[in-house]
Amino acid sequence: MGAAANGNGQDMIVIRNLVKRFGHVEAVNGVSLTVARGQVVVIIGPSGSGKSTVLRCINHLETPTSGEIWVDGMKLTHNHKDINAIRAEVGMVFQQFNLFPHLTALENITLAQKVVRRRDAREADRIARAQLERVGIPEKADAYPGQLSGGQQQRVAIARALAMNPKVMLFDEPTSALDPEMIKEVLDVMLELAREGMTMVVVTHEMGFARNAANEIVFMDKGLIVEQNTPDEFFANPRESRTRAFLSQILR
Amino acid sequence: MAAVSSTSSPSSAQGNFVGRLAQLPWWLLLLVLAGVTLLYQFLTNELYTVILDKLARGIMTTIFVTLVAFSSAIVIGLIAGLGRVSKNPVIYNLATLYVQVIRGLPILVWIFYVAFVLTPAFFTLTNALGDALSPLLGADNFLSKANTQDVTLLGRAIIALAFAYGGFEAETFRAGIQSIGRGQMEAARSLGMSYFQAMRYVILPQAVRRVLPPLGNDFIAMLKDSSLVSVLGVRDITQEARLYVAASFRYPETYNTLAFVYLSMTIVLSLIVKGVEARLGKDGRGS
Numbered sequence: 001m002g003a004a005a006n007g008n009g010q011d012m013i014v015i016r017n018l019v020k021r022f023g024h025v026e027a028v029n030g031v032s033l034t035v036a037r038g039q040v041v042v043i044i045g046p047s048g049s050g051k052s053t054v055l056r057c058i059n060h061l062e063t064p065t066s067g068e069i070w071v072d073g074m075k076l077t078h079n080h081k082d083i084n085a086i087r088a089e090v091g092m093v094f095q096q097f098n099l100f101p102h103l104t105a106l107e108n109i110t111l112a113q114k115v116v117r118r119r120d121a122r123e124a125d126r127i128a129r130a131q132l133e134r135v136g137i138p139e140k141a142d143a144y145p146g147q148l149s150g151g152q153q154q155r156v157a158i159a160r161a162l163a164m165n166p167k168v169m170l171f172d173e174p175t176s177a178l179d180p181e182m183i184k185e186v187l188d189v190m191l192e193l194a195r196e197g198m199t200m201v202v203v204t205h206e207m208g209f210a211r212n213a214a215n216e217i218v219f220m221d222k223g224l225i226v227e228q229n230t231p232d233e234f235f236a237n238p239r240e241s242r243t244r245a246f247l248s249q250i251l252r
Numbered sequence: 253m254a255a256v257s258s259t260s261s262p263s264s265a266q267g268n269f270v271g272r273l274a275q276l277p278w279w280l281l282l283l284v285l286a287g288v289t290l291l292y293q294f295l296t297n298e299l300y301t302v303i304l305d306k307l308a309r310g311i312m313t314t315i316f317v318t319l320v321a322f323s324s325a326i327v328i329g330l331i332a333g334l335g336r337v338s339k340n341p342v343i344y345n346l347a348t349l350y351v352q353v354i355r356g357l358p359i360l361v362w363i364f365y366v367a368f369v370l371t372p373a374f375f376t377l378t379n380a381l382g383d384a385l386s387p388l389l390g391a392d393n394f395l396s397k398a399n400t401q402d403v404t405l406l407g408r409a410i411i412a413l414a415f416a417y418g419g420f421e422a423e424t425f426r427a428g429i430q431s432i433g434r435g436q437m438e439a440a441r442s443l444g445m446s447y448f449q450a451m452r453y454v455i456l457p458q459a460v461r462r463v464l465p466p467l468g469n470d471f472i473a474m475l476k477d478s479s480l481v482s483v484l485g486v487r488d489i490t491q492e493a494r495l496y497v498a499a500s501f502r503y504p505e506t507y508n509t510l511a512f513v514y515l516s517m518t519i520v521l522s523l524i525v526k527g528v529e530a531r532l533g534k535d536g537r538g539s
């Protein structure tokens with residue numbers, strides 16, 4: 001039924017008139033956005049413009065005040081079973097990594113596979129090791145998060161999300177908490193992921209990544225989408241004055 | 253240089269000596285001294301041997317009450333603690349009511365209340381329920397036959413202590429759970445885990461590590477508070493001591509021995525708690 005409402009099966013995420021208020025604060029004021037299968041959308045904008053809130057509504061970490069969201073044709077409702085099912089299909093990577101500190105890197109990656117995907121221990125283990133290989137740190141399987149650098153922790157967090165075989169990956173400023181020398185190793189993993197055709201929504205201040213990986217750039221301000229375009233157009237010919245002001249600040 | 257240091261050294265050495273002297277654990281030395289004196293009495297003074305023998309009869313009861321009541325309190329506390337962080341207003345308010353009542357009552361009063369008010373009230377309720385259900389279960393069903401006397405005073409004492417400490421542990425668990433950053437729950441939920449899966453596999457394992465030291469201290473407190481069951485006539489070591497005193501009027505000897513037994517147990521336990529704490533502190537992945 002959701003699939004019928006969101007048109008063709010090409011759309012992975014459809015957001016219609018999303019509004020989210022925190023008390024009197026209007027974090028998101030009516031955002032509509034469609035992300036096609038295999039597309040990479042980068043969301044940029046000043047602090048407090050509602051970027052994180054949009055992302056967090058997609059997997060219902062925040063409950064929308066109003067508006068509708070479909071993920072791969074499934075409409076997000078308030079039903080807990082449905083929400084858990086959709087979350088399993090939507091990987092999320094946080095600015096602060098949020099690894100489970102009492103578990104090793106490997107256990108971080110196997111836990112949800114076992115309890116959510118109901119994979120047996122050997123299968124989960126095999127997949128976890130493959131994902132660690134993919135993000136370039138197979139030798140850190142038995143390390144605890146506290147023994148890893150920030151960049152390594154974030155790569156484990158990406159592996160943890162990928163091990164669930166998500167249909168979409170959401171990234172909320174994945175490199176903002178990293179020392180400069182570690183940013184590249186995380187961005188490289190994300191670029192590779194984009195090349196492999198993963199559908200991604202990325203909030204970031206890394207304009208290099210936006211240029212190279214994005215199919216579309218979305219600029220948000222004050223809870224609204226101000227401008228949306230391909231990277232080439234967006235950076236070469238920003239239409240809105242607010243966009244130009246933001247770009248001149250960030251590209252200085 | 254050398255001359256200066258040699259002239260100033262006596263006074264500084266003396267300061268050092270006094271400083272070191274002050275740092276010695278004198279309290280422990282004095283305690284051990286008192287213990288050794290008592291031990292000597294146990295070996296040589298027949299009266300002390302007799303008293304120790306009497307108290308020994310209660311030791312199993314004291315240990316039994318402490319262990320059963322404390323393990324029940326942990327379970328009750330965990331459930332009530334989860335209630336205290338619940339977003340469901342009914343569950344939250346029930347858990348908070350329970351915790352506030354427990355915190356507002358002296359344990360002694362609570363023990364009397366459970367033993368002589370709540371337990372009979374509970375059976376009045378079950379009897380009424382049994383009578384109401386008699387068409388279904390028959391006139392003489394187990395519910396209507398159940399009697400307050402079925403629960404011994406020992407049982408009531410354990411129930412009272414378990415719920416009293418359950419209220420304290422609820423707050424310990426609540427604080428432990430709330431000390432784990434919000435991001436942990438969000439990461440777990442974003443992977444598709446349910447609230448209870450996230451609690452069980454992600455939040456609680458970390459929270460429990462943090463509350464282990466306070467739980468250890470509460471275990472020692474429970475051992476001490478188990479002496480309160482003597483007010484119900486339960487024959488723990490305190491009650492055995494009171495009975496002996498009532499017959500013999502040997503106050504100093506009896507209470508010396510009683511204090512010695514409790515102190516030996518609590519000091520050994522606190523050393524164990526300290527050891528566990530140090531070990532937990534060492535492997536720094538609890539953060």
Ligand SMILES: Nc1ncnc2c1ncn2[C@@H]1O[C@H](COP(=O)(O)OP(=O)(O)OP(=O)(O)O)[C@@H](O)[C@H]1O
Binds near residue numbers: 022027048052053
């Ligand atoms: N849990 C919350 N409670 C109250 N207000 C919130 C909450 N989360 C976000 N807000 C507010 O909503 C607005 C949008 O926040 P959001 O985090 O989405 O912005 P952002 O674009 O991600 O900013 P940043 O670049 O700083 O991360 C802000 O004004 C913020 O203060």
Ligand SMILES: [Mg+2]
Binds near residue numbers: 051052172
């Ligand atoms: Mg943000």
